[in-house]
Amino acid sequence: MxxxxxxxxxxxxxxxxxxxxxxxxxxxxxxxxxxxxxxxxxxxxxxxxxxxxxxxxxxxxxxxxxxxxxxxxxxxxxxxxxxxxxxxxxxxxxxxxxxxxxxxxxxxxxxxxxxAGPDAVPPRAVRLLDVVVAVAEAAERDGDVELIALWWALGHEALVGGCPLSAEELAATPGVQELRAVVRRTGAHQAKLWYDLRPDDDALDQMDDELSTWWYRID
Structure with a gap:
C-alpha cells in the first residue's frame, strides 16, 4: 500500500x-x-x-x-x-x-x-481496477516493476470482481487491457516477488480455470 x-x-x-x-x-x-x-x-x-x-x-x-x-x-x-x-x-x-x-x-x-464542514466534498466512488491502472502506469514511469507485479499478482477476482463468464468478457472489462499492457511492457509477469500469489503453469493446469489462466498467462 x-x-x-x-x-x-x-x-x-x-x-x-x-x-x-x-x-x-x-x-x-x-x-x-x-x-x-x-x-x-x-x-x-x-x-x-x-x-x-x-x-x-x-x-x-x-x-x-x-x-x-x-x-x-x-x-x-x-x-x-x-x-x-x-x-x-x-x-x-x-x-x-x-x-x-x-x-x-x-x-x-x-x-x-x-x-470537515458542510461544504466538504465527500470522496467519489471509484473502481479499484481504475486505481490500480493509475498506480501501474505511474510505477512504469518509475521503473518499479515489482510494484506492478505485486498488484497484478492479486488476480482478477481481487482487482476486477464481478462475475465474468468468459476470458473474452474479462478481457473486455474497462481497465483490464490497460493493466495487461503495462504488465507485458515491463515484464512484470516474470518478476520475482518475495510474496508471490501467482500460480505457475502446473497449478493453472490443475485449476482448469479459464479466467485465471487468461489473466496469468501473458505471451
Missing part, C-alpha cells in the same frame, strides 16, 4: 482531487484483509492530499462531554466503539483515531463528516 500511495503522489499534480479518492479506495481495499493499519507510513501524503484531516484532540466534537476520556489517551487509539455483533476490523477508523496530541479523521468517515 505504501508504494502505491507514494507513486500516485509523485506523478499526479498537487491539485488533482482524484488522488484523494484513489487513496480512499486503496485503503478500503486494504480494510478487506486482516492486516495492521499502515496509514502512519504515508501520513504526510495523506494530510497533504486531503485524505486525512488533523486537529488538536480538544477540537473533537465530543471533547467537552468526554474530556476525562480524551485527556487520558496517552498512545495511539482508535475511537470506534464496537457492539457485541460487530466485526472489529470493519470500519475501525470510522470515528477517527488519536495519536497524541493529535486527532485524525479520514475522508468520508463518520468523524470526517462531523468535522
Amino acid at each position: 505504501q508504494g502505491a500511495v507514494e507513486v500516485l503522489d509523485r506523478h499526479f499534480p498537487a491539485d488533482d482531487q482524484r488522488v484523494r479518492d484513489w487513496i480512499v479506495a486503496l485503503f478500503a481495499f486494504q480494510d478487506g484483509y486482516d492486516c495492521s493499519l499502515t496509514q502512519h507510513r504515508v501520513l504526510d501524503i495523506l494530510l497533504r492530499r486531503g485524505h486525512t484531516l488533523r486537529f488538536p484532540v480538544s477540537e473533537h466534537p465530543d471533547y467537552a462531554r468526554r474530556r476525562a476520556y480524551f485527556d487520558g489517551i496517552g498512545e495511539f487509539t482508535t475511537l470506534r466503539e464496537f457492539g457485541e455483533d460487530e466485526v472489529e476490523f470493519a470500519g475501525e477508523l470510522e470515528d477517527g483515531y488519536v495519536d497524541p496530541p493529535w486527532l485524525y479523521c479520514e475522508a468520508g468517515s463518520a468523524l470526517w463528516r462531523r468535522m
Whole structure:
C-alpha cells in the first residue's frame, strides 16, 4: 500500500482531487484483509492530499462531554466503539483515531463528516481496477516493476470482481487491457516477488480455470 500511495503522489499534480479518492479506495481495499493499519507510513501524503484531516484532540466534537476520556489517551487509539455483533476490523477508523496530541479523521468517515464542514466534498466512488491502472502506469514511469507485479499478482477476482463468464468478457472489462499492457511492457509477469500469489503453469493446469489462466498467462 505504501508504494502505491507514494507513486500516485509523485506523478499526479498537487491539485488533482482524484488522488484523494484513489487513496480512499486503496485503503478500503486494504480494510478487506486482516492486516495492521499502515496509514502512519504515508501520513504526510495523506494530510497533504486531503485524505486525512488533523486537529488538536480538544477540537473533537465530543471533547467537552468526554474530556476525562480524551485527556487520558496517552498512545495511539482508535475511537470506534464496537457492539457485541460487530466485526472489529470493519470500519475501525470510522470515528477517527488519536495519536497524541493529535486527532485524525479520514475522508468520508463518520468523524470526517462531523468535522470537515458542510461544504466538504465527500470522496467519489471509484473502481479499484481504475486505481490500480493509475498506480501501474505511474510505477512504469518509475521503473518499479515489482510494484506492478505485486498488484497484478492479486488476480482478477481481487482487482476486477464481478462475475465474468468468459476470458473474452474479462478481457473486455474497462481497465483490464490497460493493466495487461503495462504488465507485458515491463515484464512484470516474470518478476520475482518475495510474496508471490501467482500460480505457475502446473497449478493453472490443475485449476482448469479459464479466467485465471487468461489473466496469468501473458505471451
